[in-house]
Amino acid sequence: MPKIMELCLLIIFVLSFLDGQSVEARRQQEVYQKCQPVTIPMCENLPYNMTTFPNFLKHQSQEEAGAEIAQFLPLVNVECSEDLRFFLCMMYAPPCIQNFVIPPCLNLCEQARYGCEVLMNRFGFSWPEQLSCDKFKEAGPGVLCIDRNRTDDNVSKRPAPVLTTIAPVPVDDVTYCFESSTIVYEDILSEFCKAHFVMKIRLESISSTVQETTYQANDRKREIYKRDGLKKRDLKAMLFHMRNTAAPECCNVMKPGEEFLVMGYKDNKRLVISSVFAWTRSRDFRQTIRKFVDLDC
Known part of the structure; x- marks a missing residue:
């Protein structure tokens, strides 16, 4: 795996490739065979620069995906969630990793939605059904997905997002x-x-x-x-x-x-x-x- 991907993506594999790929992984390898440079403006300057189509939303080209992802630009610009742009690009222009596309982890989706959903609701919009976090799995044994690597703050020009420190349970009863x-x-x-x-x-x-x-x-x-x-x-x-x-x-x-x-x-x-x-x-x-x-x- 390229070094830049090692720094920025936490990839959890269901089965070792040495022991044989899962049926789903082999199916994906047959469908997603060709990598191409990322040209969608919102998804440039991310920790990866190659993508493949069709994407998770069934778009057949970057032109088609780029036209739809542009509707989220105002939310990305106000930075309601530090993970929003990364998550959207996972969906609209997924990284091409050895001719595979790997879905986002549940945590990445929830962190992207957290904060932005409240802002959307305030203006009469709801979190899109096609991006529902119910579609993703929680990282763990037997799960193949991509999440943020939150341990390296030098992966891009701006610090990598980190999880908020959880406050201790108060003693006041x-x-x-x-x-x-x-x-x-x-x-x-x-x-x-x-x-x-x-x-x-x-x-x-x-x-x-x-x-x-x-x-x-x-x-x-x-x-x-x-x-x-x-x-x-x-x-x-x-x-x-x-x-x-x-x-x-x-x-x-x-x-x-x-x-x-x-x-x-x-x-x-x-x-x-x-x-x-x-x-x-x-x-x-x-x-x-x-x-x-x-x-x-």
Whole structure:
């Protein structure tokens, strides 16, 4: 493999090529036989310079792929995700590696979507179905996919993207809730940096037992602003728990059918809420939410 690819791409192979290629790999080798220089402007100056067609989206040429990928240029320019351009080029102009095309890993897709999906939703657009992260597999034994190499910061003119350091689980055992009239906006930004997850939810129901109270949110009515260390499966159930002690105002703030900004952390397999802010349409609140995209914690 060329040295530049070794620096920039983490390639996980299902089976050793010495032991024989999988049926899928042999099929791909038959279909993707010819490498060609990358000419799509958005995909130039990446860690690879050769591609092959048809791509994962069934485009037959770079001209066809280039015309479609150009619609994402505004998102790439605002840098809502450092992985967006890399992921898009994996899909529209995949690197030609020994006449194979290897799909992106699930993590690469999720990191590209993270941040950009929120921005798209804000303007009435949704993440394209053809780029759904459900189509990709998580890196691991028996999986052939490509992810970012996040250990070398010298692979390009700008530093390679790195995963945000996951904050430690806090020792404070109290969940705090804030009504719209008691929100201090600087506190939102401070709590954002401490949390493993930050999202807007619509509360569906509250269930209590002798041991605990759980909060069920609508999985279709959510916006995710941060999810350090959380995988897609962690958010599937949209079931949240309070800390051991909840501040008295939480009983008044958390009501089914209403929207909230919730922050918290993952404790084993549980999503534990550390703070809740009543969702408001005030100008200051909306400006604070917009700061999440560029917030340097």
